[in-house]
Amino acid sequence: MSDTGKGVKELFEEVINQGLCTGCGACITGCPYLVDHEGRIVLMDKCTGADGDCYKHCPRTFLDRDAISRTVFGRSYDDGEIGQFSEIFMARSNDPEIRGKGQDGGTVTGLLIMAMEEGLIDVVACTRMNKEKVPRGYLARSRSELLHCAGSSYEACLALQAYRSLPKDDLEKIAIVGRGCQIEAVGKIKQIPPQNSPAPKNIKLSLGLICGWALSQSAFHPYLKGICELSNVSKFDIPHTPHYSFDIHFNNHPDTMSLRLDRIKPFINPACWFCWDMTAEFSDISVGSAGAEFPGWNTVIVRSTVGSELVLLANRKGILESRSLPNHRLENLKKAALKRKNAAYENIVKKTGNDEDLLYLKTLPGAIAERYSGNNE
């Protein structure tokens, strides 16, 4: 299904120059032509290659959701609002240190530390904020390194380049943590094996982060730098209560800087308005906040056998404390995910001016596409 014969030239023409780049980092393949410089994708020189992983693995060149589902889950695509799943519940880490560092309940960090300690994985390709709170792709290989990676910046960062930085013959067992677009790219990597990165079979675990949108680093970070001392920031949060705000917590004083979300929204990466996948539908497990009603808890969507086994092990080891997800929370989650798909469909058709041309979703089965046309709330 891959569009063969295309490379970096087409990647720029079809994605980057079109404002569709999600900043996932899948194209930063370790080649000398596309590099991550301070969070920007930079084209270093002319590549004449016509069979580029940069193009093939980009989640916005073409995305055959059914083919990826068959590769990842061994079954056809579940076109429900939040994709394929076997169970959904709320959880938080039992370890107070992890809970303290995590964005909500520390479930992602807790699961990864356990998987590493159990020898299921050796390295985690994830994101780590530096002193200036700039998130960068990072390879974590220990509990302490994973703890440093906990917490969200809300900024899109080219995190997948961390996986790409591993040599092709690397035999480590890899876990990847990412947003929906990044997990879509991991799905494509599993579907079309990479030419210069570790084999897909070495990717033992992919953890998805439920994501409404991400902020454009090049626009947002300078703004943030102008309003606070970033090295003193302890946490960024969108607490959903009492009303939506972007809160900045500090190490050195108890006052929280609370920004109205309206002030933050102009910094959202415009590519996010074309996103179909809020809940990282191709992950083994997707994790998000459990919302204002349940502060300090995560929503956990278990999708694959690998995911189920990991959760089973976590329960057996007492790593996670879990409780059932109230029905209205599930409905809210589905509603939000559906809203995202509807908006994506509408924005794509608006851009192409044609409901036959769905950009990267060109392979979306007609029946699914139809459900969303004219179904906007």
Next chain:
Amino acid sequence: MASIGLEKSGAEVLLMGNEAVARGVIEAGVGVASAYPGSPTSEVIPAIAEVAKERNIYVEWSTNEKVALEVAAGASFAGIRGFSVMKQNGANVAADFLVNLNMTGIGSAGLVIFISDDPGGGTSNNEEDSRTVAKWLDNPLMEPSSAQEAKEMIKWAYEVSEAVNLVTFVRGVGRISYTRSNVVLNELPDKNKPKPFFPDIWDMNNPRKSRFASGPFPIFHKPLHEKLEKARTIFETSSFNRYMGPEKPKLLIITCGACTSYCIEAVEELKLKEEIGILKLGTTWPLPEKLVAHHLISAKKILFVEEMDPFVEQSVMELAASLLPATAKLSFFGARSGHITPYNELSTDIVIDALSDILNVAYRGRDIAYENLSREAAKLVPHRPINLCPGCPHRATFWALKQAITLDGRNGFLCGDVGCYSMGFSEPGYFQSRTMHAMGSGAGVASGLGKLKQFGFDQPVLAICGDSTFFHAAMPALVNGVYNNSDFTLLIVDNSATAMTGFQPHPGTGQLATGDPATVVSIEAVCKAMGAFVEVCDPFDLNKTTDALLKMMKKEGGTKVIVMRHMCQLVKDKRRIPREYRMHVDPSRCLADNCGCNRLCTRLFGCSGLIVNNETGKAVIDEALCAGCGLCSSICPANAIIKEAN
């Protein structure tokens, strides 16, 4: 090579034109010789330096041509013959001093400049006819047609210089400077020179010789013209002006310098010796008018054959106009008629074409089959674009610069300069240089661009210059930048030599023209003292260098300097410094044309030590060319280029 200064009189030796000039300098008893290197003249000073001690000559590499001429003038003022040598660009640099020197006159001892022009610009960044400088500034000018004549002319030029009290030019071209031919040597003068003495200002018996400061100008400019008229009189009877041919030629060629041989060959080839006369002028400014007039009137058609500007052509046309009506029936051919191109080098073929057309003579040098075959054979010659040498540190600098400018993303650019790194404007320098003019102009132009912020200009500005160019002319531009708070970064590529012209030492190298030790002038200390923000990098550390460049481009305001220090590979070879690494490519790792590489090393990096194996498509090291510098191993994305310590 025989030492040109020690061979005995009467010996016939094979000499390069520049060596013949050097021998002429020694035979003339010159005491002080100075120059800044510049092809096609760079071999003159080293040839003199080789025998400087033996022959009691002071010889130096000066920081630029103006200073060089000033040094030689100092000798002349104190009664010692001075000599300076420069290429056409150098004449421009020295011109400011020269125009003033002409007003004051030289000292009691002669002062001669050998200038070699570069028709076609093969070793230059411009094409310029320096004879115009002699006319512009009022200096006697001679043009040798062979190495032997160059040697003789240099000696005679001192007599002329002393007779008219003016700097005298001997002007060659690359073909004279670089051609080797047999030269018969003359005797060497006494090594001992007169004791130099700067004339006492109170010497009222000879006041003009005790003061070298001009003005009032109506008084000083008039005698300058009188001096030239005196030179014209001397030139009228010079044996360097020769006529060859019948008494009443059908066509008279007036030529000079290197073109003389083309004319003789063309006339012989056309078998027209009985009909065509050749007036070869050795003294071209001021024009020996009586001599030329005599020959003009004896012919009906005149063809001027000279390279670049129609210099003699214009002088003779002016003379012809003054001789009317005696010259009324003459037809003139040359640059004006389009028969001779006023640019690039000439050749025997061009002269043959001109003569065939003017005289309506059919000529075919070779038959058509031969011509066709030779055209086919030419296609077999592999394309060999100009390139930096394997191991050249400039490649590392340009690579790091390309990376940094691209990463920075604000359309930064480099103002180029004159040296091996001139190649920055083309493929070997990854097209990074965007301007190139005179020595030191990169920094000067950058100093201007760095002040455009107030108009909304926001591109990072960089400039480049070599170590020798820094001392030559970039220093004033850098001071200008610092003083005026111009925002640019100057890269001083210090490869420990004036590499482009043949590895001559300069103030930063700790070596004199004679090879003796010298005070080292530290480039970074000079830049720091000027007030620039200075860093020193080894460009072979590509990552560090790229980071330093990024940092400098980001640093707002002020003039910044990075000294890129890495020795020229050819200097290393000359000093027998062993190769640092043995290089090889691991074919199992080489990605070649595949995703992840796309032949970065052979397609873009472009070191000629790396080639493609036509069978496998993989990169391989060309053992014959690889300098073992190891740079390519740090750009290979697959770590396939392996360096092993030698």
